[in-house]
Amino acid sequence: MPTIILRHVSKSFRRGKRAAPKPPADYTHATEEVPSPYALDDLSLTIRDGETLAVLGPSGCGKTTLLRVIAGLVKTEAGEILYDGVPLSQIPMPERGIGMVFQNYALYPHLRARENIGFYDILRGQPDRIPERIRTIVEVMGVDLRYLLSRKPPTLSGGEQQRVAVARCLARDPKLFLFDEPLSNLDAKLRSETRVQIKRLLKHYRITSVYVTHDQQEAVALADRIAIMRAGRIEQVGTFRTLYDTPKSAFVAQFFGTPPMNLFSGHVYGQRWEGRGFNVQPIRPGLRQGQAVYLGIRPEHVAIGTEGIPARVEYSEPIFPSRQQLLHLDLHGQPCVAVVPLSEAISAGQTVYLRFSGEHLYFFDQESGVRIG
Numbered sequence: 001m002p003t004i005i006l007r008h009v010s011k012s013f014r015r016g017k018r019a020a021p022k023p024p025a026d027y028t029h030a031t032e033e034v035p036s037p038y039a040l041d042d043l044s045l046t047i048r049d050g051e052t053l054a055v056l057g058p059s060g061c062g063k064t065t066l067l068r069v070i071a072g073l074v075k076t077e078a079g080e081i082l083y084d085g086v087p088l089s090q091i092p093m094p095e096r097g098i099g100m101v102f103q104n105y106a107l108y109p110h111l112r113a114r115e116n117i118g119f120y121d122i123l124r125g126q127p128d129r130i131p132e133r134i135r136t137i138v139e140v141m142g143v144d145l146r147y148l149l150s151r152k153p154p155t156l157s158g159g160e161q162q163r164v165a166v167a168r169c170l171a172r173d174p175k176l177f178l179f180d181e182p183l184s185n186l187d188a189k190l191r192s193e194t195r196v197q198i199k200r201l202l203k204h205y206r207i208t209s210v211y212v213t214h215d216q217q218e219a220v221a222l223a224d225r226i227a228i229m230r231a232g233r234i235e236q237v238g239t240f241r242t243l244y245d246t247p248k249s250a251f252v253a254q255f256f257g258t259p260p261m262n263l264f265s266g267h268v269y270g271q272r273w274e275g276r277g278f279n280v281q282p283i284r285p286g287l288r289q290g291q292a293v294y295l296g297i298r299p300e301h302v303a304i305g306t307e308g309i310p311a312r313v314e315y316s317e318p319i320f321p322s323r324q325q326l327l328h329l330d331l332h333g334q335p336c337v338a339v340v341p342l343s344e345a346i347s348a349g350q351t352v353y354l355r356f357s358g359e360h361l362y363f364f365d366q367e368s369g370v371r372i373g
Helices: 063-071 113-117 119-123 127-141 158-170 188-205 216-222 240-245 250-255
Strands: 004-012 038-047 052-056 078-083 098-101 176-180 208-213 225-230 233-238 262-269 272-275 292-297 302-305 309-319 324-331 334-341 351-356 362-365
Touching (some): 004 063, 038 063, 052 063, 052 216, 063 098, 063 176, 063 208, 113 119, 113 158, 127 158, 158 188, 176 188, 188 216, 208 216, 225 250, 250 292, 272 292, 302 334, 334 351
Parallel strands (some): 052 208, 052 225, 098 176
Antiparallel strands (some): 225 233, 262 272, 309 324, 309 351, 324 334
16 A cells, blocks of 8 residues: 655645745634635645544645645645655556545436446446445445445435445545545434444555544544644644644644643743733743743643632533533633533532643743744
8 A cells, every 4th residue: 555745745726925824813713724825835744554644624724635636636836746656647547546535425426326336347347346346345334235226326315325435435446545524414423333434444454544524533533643734734743642642833732632722821930921810830941031932731631629720610511421511711811621520510600710730731932833842
């Protein structure tokens, strides 16, 4: 299976001079997209042989463009794409071995499901291979498609169309799987069931795969690694634990994780960080005197006690499966979220007292957004 390498790839759909995106002034809105004339802006990325890489990012950040560039469906204006060291432009389209599942499934509406799945074999003049392919696909996915084979796409539900689209992708003997938000049109129950089916086939085939999604749960469940994308660039690539525990920027810290990391704007004075209406001390050494710094802390590390930083409870959001609740707080006019046991009786309007443990604090340079330390 191929290793895919993208080096300094740029793609624009409108005229304009490339400009490095600046971080939002307020990282409480870090998931808002930064305007850029480039859909892909000097992007470099390596997708390892046999791995599933999820590409996660806000709407409009260039995820689908990236997928189409990898497939060779969109030409770039700069950079190179290599399949096992060979430039993509030198590989004829039929020899690339790409199986792609689109968000809207892209089935042929006038063909029955059987012909949609076996379209590749029909083109190659070997329709007798279709029954065996369908049998194998049914076995791998763990779902019976045979009752759908005589029906045309307009008569199928969204979930049924999605299964046929995945089956058609498998029937091409692909070397590379590309998924463009294939579950976004399904309801929650179908999405959960289909995620299991896709995980099963990815594990079975171990084919190099790129899975574009806006759903963090999908990315974590299906991928070996996750690439966080923003404004046409890759912010960070890593496993769930790497991205969650060691984010490289304030954007990754706030974008990745549910609920996201709390970030507060402030400055460093000696061994003290001072923000709006409260301060934290002692803090880690080595921060520059007077430096504008974002202080970050994950909601599960915000401790509630009888003394500390006062905050007003705006509302509580119960999470019944984990027996927890999210407290949405007003901390001197700044939003803050804390995770506490569901058994704690806390109501809207109540004042609670917060403690931030030094071992769980993150610091980000306010100008660049880059993590310090």
